Amino acid sequence: MTTMAARPEVTMPQMTNPLDDPQLAFRTLALKKAFDDVIAVDGVDLDVRRGEFLSVLGPSGCGKTTLLRLVAGFEQPDSGGIEIGGRVVAGPRRHLPPEQRHIGMVFQESALFPHLDVAGNIGFGLPRRDRESRIAELVALVGMAGLQRRMPHELSGGQQQRVALARALAPHPALILLDEPFSSLDATLRSQLRVDVREILRSAGATTLFVTHDQGEALEISDRVAVMRAGRIEQVSTPAELYLRPVNRFVAGFVGEANLLPGEVRHGEVETLVGRFRGEPGALADGVHAEVLLRPEQLHMLPVDGLASAPRPESVLTVIRRVFHGSEVHHVLRSATGFEFEAATPSSATIEVGTRVIAHARARDVPVYPLDGE
Amino acid sequence: METLAPPPALGRSSTSRPAPPAWLVGAGLLVALLGLLPIAYLIIVAGSSDGALGLLLRDRTIGVLGRTLLLAATVTTASVLIGVPIAWFTTRTDLPARRAWTILSILPLVVPSYVGGYAIVAAFGPRGALQSLLEPLGVTRLPELYGFPGAALVLTLFSFPYVVLSVRGALLRLDPAYEEVSRSLGRGPWRTFWSVTLPQLRPAITAGALLVALYALADFGAVSLLQFDSFTRAIYVQYRASFDPTLAAVLALMLVACTAGVLLAESRLRGRARYHGSGGGARRSVTVVRLGAWRWPALAFCLIVVGLAVVVPIGTITFWLLRGLAAGEALGLVLDAALNSVIASGLAAMLAVLASIPVAVLAVRHRGLLSSVVERATYAGFALPGIVIGLAFVFVAARFLPAIYQTLPLLLVAYLVRFAPEAVGITRASLLQVSPRVEEVARTLGRRPGAVLREVTLPIIRPGLAAGGALVFLTAMKELPTTILLAPTGFDTLAVRIWSATSEGFFARAAAPALLMVLVAAISLSLVLRQERSR
Numbered sequence: 001m002t003t004m005a006a007r008p009e010v011t012m013p014q015m016t017n018p019l020d021d022p023q024l025a026f027r028t029l030a031l032k033k034a035f036d037d038v039i040a041v042d043g044v045d046l047d048v049r050r051g052e053f054l055s056v057l058g059p060s061g062c063g064k065t066t067l068l069r070l071v072a073g074f075e076q077p078d079s080g081g082i083e084i085g086g087r088v089v090a091g092p093r094r095h096l097p098p099e100q101r102h103i104g105m106v107f108q109e110s111a112l113f114p115h116l117d118v119a120g121n122i123g124f125g126l127p128r129r130d131r132e133s134r135i136a137e138l139v140a141l142v143g144m145a146g147l148q149r150r151m152p153h154e155l156s157g158g159q160q161q162r163v164a165l166a167r168a169l170a171p172h173p174a175l176i177l178l179d180e181p182f183s184s185l186d187a188t189l190r191s192q193l194r195v196d197v198r199e200i201l202r203s204a205g206a207t208t209l210f211v212t213h214d215q216g217e218a219l220e221i222s223d224r225v226a227v228m229r230a231g232r233i234e235q236v237s238t239p240a241e242l243y244l245r246p247v248n249r250f251v252a253g254f255v256g257e258a259n260l261l262p263g264e265v266r267h268g269e270v271e272t273l274v275g276r277f278r279g280e281p282g283a284l285a286d287g288v289h290a291e292v293l294l295r296p297e298q299l300h301m302l303p304v305d306g307l308a309s310a311p312r313p314e315s316v317l318t319v320i321r322r323v324f325h326g327s328e329v330h331h332v333l334r335s336a337t338g339f340e341f342e343a344a345t346p347s348s349a350t351i352e353v354g355t356r357v358i359a360h361a362r363a364r365d366v367p368v369y370p371l372d373g374e
Numbered sequence: 375m376e377t378l379a380p381p382p383a384l385g386r387s388s389t390s391r392p393a394p395p396a397w398l399v400g401a402g403l404l405v406a407l408l409g410l411l412p413i414a415y416l417i418i419v420a421g422s423s424d425g426a427l428g429l430l431l432r433d434r435t436i437g438v439l440g441r442t443l444l445l446a447a448t449v450t451t452a453s454v455l456i457g458v459p460i461a462w463f464t465t466r467t468d469l470p471a472r473r474a475w476t477i478l479s480i481l482p483l484v485v486p487s488y489v490g491g492y493a494i495v496a497a498f499g500p501r502g503a504l505q506s507l508l509e510p511l512g513v514t515r516l517p518e519l520y521g522f523p524g525a526a527l528v529l530t531l532f533s534f535p536y537v538v539l540s541v542r543g544a545l546l547r548l549d550p551a552y553e554e555v556s557r558s559l560g561r562g563p564w565r566t567f568w569s570v571t572l573p574q575l576r577p578a579i580t581a582g583a584l585l586v587a588l589y590a591l592a593d594f595g596a597v598s599l600l601q602f603d604s605f606t607r608a609i610y611v612q613y614r615a616s617f618d619p620t621l622a623a624v625l626a627l628m629l630v631a632c633t634a635g636v637l638l639a640e641s642r643l644r645g646r647a648r649y650h651g652s653g654g655g656a657r658r659s660v661t662v663v664r665l666g667a668w669r670w671p672a673l674a675f676c677l678i679v680v681g682l683a684v685v686v687p688i689g690t691i692t693f694w695l696l697r698g699l700a701a702g703e704a705l706g707l708v709l710d711a712a713l714n715s716v717i718a719s720g721l722a723a724m725l726a727v728l729a730s731i732p733v734a735v736l737a738v739r740h741r742g743l744l745s746s747v748v749e750r751a752t753y754a755g756f757a758l759p760g761i762v763i764g765l766a767f768v769f770v771a772a773r774f775l776p777a778i779y780q781t782l783p784l785l786l787v788a789y790l791v792r793f794a795p796e797a798v799g800i801t802r803a804s805l806l807q808v809s810p811r812v813e814e815v816a817r818t819l820g821r822r823p824g825a826v827l828r829e830v831t832l833p834i835i836r837p838g839l840a841a842g843g844a845l846v847f848l849t850a851m852k853e854l855p856t857t858i859l860l861a862p863t864g865f866d867t868l869a870v871r872i873w874s875a876t877s878e879g880f881f882a883r884a885a886a887p888a889l890l891m892v893l894v895a896a897i898s899l900s901l902v903l904r905q906e907r908s909r
Contacts, residue, residue, distance in 0.1 A: 098817035105818045111811035115833045125819030
């Protein structure tokens with residue numbers, strides 16, 4: 001049983017290059033992978049620090065699952081490299097098989113071994129010695145104490161995913177890969193489980209790469225989020241940075257709800273329906289068309305009837321629809337030219353459909369995207 | 375330890391998944407090569423003779439071809455004429471005791487053709503049961519049974535249930551709305567049957583008919599016991615008469631060509647039949663056709679068919695069994711043959727299951743040119759009648775490996791080629807149920823591909839492997855022609871014992887093994903039906 005033997009426990013990565021950050025747990029370098037004519041992963045560079053939780057967020061077909069499978073070793077990259085725990089696992093003339101990469105993986109379907117019970121599943125990747133005590137530790141960690149002898153089909157969906165996570169964590173992997181592990185569960189269970197999973201991973205000190213198409217999920221539990229489109233990483237930032245300062249219109253539209261208000265640059269400022277905005281200093285030449293990103297909650301509405309002086313006619317808007325979101329209500333506004341966008345109010349202070357309003361922004365310093373540049 | 379060098383601008387050379395392990399490919403190729411061996415060898419033998427074309431066109435060869443096609447056509451037509459009405463009576467009419475008739479009309483499938491042949495000969499043949507019962511009344515001659523009439527009768531009686539099964543299935547799936555619309559548009563039940571129901575049944579009828587045709591083409595037991603010179607018997611006689619393999623090989627290839635034609639048609643039609651399959655939704659109750667006075671002819675029809683196909687064989691076997699016991703027939707010999715059957719079929723089952731694993735894993739997990747070639751080659755054994763596989767291995771062994779000629783290993787290899795497809799089918803289906811994610815998780819937890827197979831995949835599909843093994847065991851037990859040609863001298867199995875006793879007219883001696891064989895066949899049929907239902 002040589003395959004069972006000694007998986008060395010991964011502690012600190014053994015780095016030989018002193019220039020490298022010793023806190024780095026995982027990175028990819030110019031990673032590339034194509035299937036026939038489709039380029040699935042197109043030059044991806046990512047770094048993940050020890051203990052960090054990094055999400056890869058993107059629409060379906062953006063290549064995020066391929067990226068994960070490249071990291072796991074189920075696919076071989078066309079070029080570029082992957083380093084896990086300071087070891088090169090894929091690179092020029094090097095391709096370590098999955099069983100030598102020291103990773104733990106949790107799939108969308110729990111993929112528990114149906115012929116083994118909970119303890120058997122969790123202990124699958126452990127050496128014989130210490131197996132029982134480690135199983136007990138993990139069962140407690142994921143809150144499944146007392147259920148060691150259950151078979152997978154006797155568990156609920158959420159319990160199955162906890163066991164799958166425990167199984168992945170058991171051998172102290174250098175990196176945990178999560179492939180949409182919550183998306184097969186129903187909504188309430190999902191939000192509870194993702195909070196729990198985040199807590200379990202934090203207390204285990206695990207480094208995590210999490211793939212999802214659900215932006216709410218990614219923003220909620222990640223330290224950093226990488227937004228992926230068509231095989232490329234568009235932006236890597238903290239959730240707040242990503243929401244407030246998306247680097248381009250794609251990221252802006254994909255993360256959260258976005259109003260992109262068109263305007264023309266005059267004297268270094270973009271003139272829109274709801275006011276003037278500065279872009280990056282020096283970035284905007286006069287006469288250029290640009291779009292300004294305003295989140296619905298950044299817009300404030302005033303009914304025209306209550307105004308002291310008559311507004312300019314082109315800035316008058318009509319509430320044409322309201323969408324209830326619980327704590328907030330989104331008002332769909334239409335301008336005289338037919339342009340539509342949304343403004344939010346607390347649910348306690350909504351404005352009737354049909355009301356004529358003007359809107360202005362609470363913030364001046366918001367992202368501006370020149371239209372001719374992109 | 376190295377760090378990441380700047381990535382070289384590699385060409386897009388390696389867009390494929392990691393290749394399957396070499397041992398897997400090796401094992402798969404070995405199974406595939408065995409599967410192709412018989413047909414390849416027959417082609418070489420037939421092609422190497424100068425006069426192959428002459429042999430092909432000789433009167434005798436043409437005669438055999440004509441007789442075989444006539445037999446297949448007659449059996450197929452008769453089976454449709456018997457099977458379609460029974461299927462309709464038992465699904466759509468108020469025929470009394472429909473459930474009982476349904477089971478009774480499928481039951482003949484459990485009678486292997488040589489057991490059926492034995493039963494019919496032992497019942498209606500010269501010195502058979504009927505004659506010995508009639509003798510006191512002065513009847514000394516019965517109508518001639520041997521030759522075409524007997525062979526056609528036996529094959530029809532024991533293969534028409536294929537038509538019943540497939541047409542029944544279609545009738546049950548058929549949406550009654552079509553018939554109701556037709557009735558509402560003013561057509562009576564009779565015109566509705568001809569203009570609406572029957573056309574929709576055509577794919578099912580054709581599919582059932584093709585199975586019957588295949589059965590009739592490949593059968594050796596019935597035609598040899600009833601001495602009708604179709605391909606299988608001609609091949610056997612030719613092989614026994616002279617050891618020149620050429621003519622036998624040419625005949626065998628002609629038979630393979632006929633079989634391949636039928637198989638090709640079958641697979642095409644089956645593909646389309648699936649397209650016609652049930653559209654889901656709630657099943658509606660079917661209007662039952664009231665037979666009225668017609669129920670009496672319908673009952674008589676069912677009674678005659680079931681009488682000949684079920685009551686006569688079982689009655690005859692029982693008659694001769696009792697007579698043999700009364701005359702002191704030794705049952706010890708039966709146990710001896712049963713043990714041989716169990717040994718040979720048991721080993722064949724284990725081999726077939728083992729062989730099915732690499733083929734199925736390649737086909738399911740490593741799809742590609744190589745694996746589809748391997749899979750197809752393995753299925754070649756399906757298309758070859760037992761007599762052809764047996765003959766090919768006799769030639770190969772006699773020419774290249776005389777040491778293993780007429781030994782158990784050679785018999786097992788032939789069984790493997792013939793029955794591995796059954797195991798591959800089930801193993802493949804079970805493997806499709808296992809998510810690849812489960813295997814990938816095992817890889818990330820430190821297992822190499824071989825260990826994943828051993829510790830995860832095989833334990834999960836164990837029920838499927840067991841079912842495949844059981845199926846091969848039971849089918850190999852029934853196998854006659856391969857066994858006759860390849861069994862070691864003195865290694866009689868139940869099948870061989872029934873055949874040789876019947877050929878020599880020792881009806882009592884064949885009774886006990888025949889009864890056992892019917893039991894074995896009954897178990898295997900229920901296994902197959904359960905397997906199909908669970909799919």
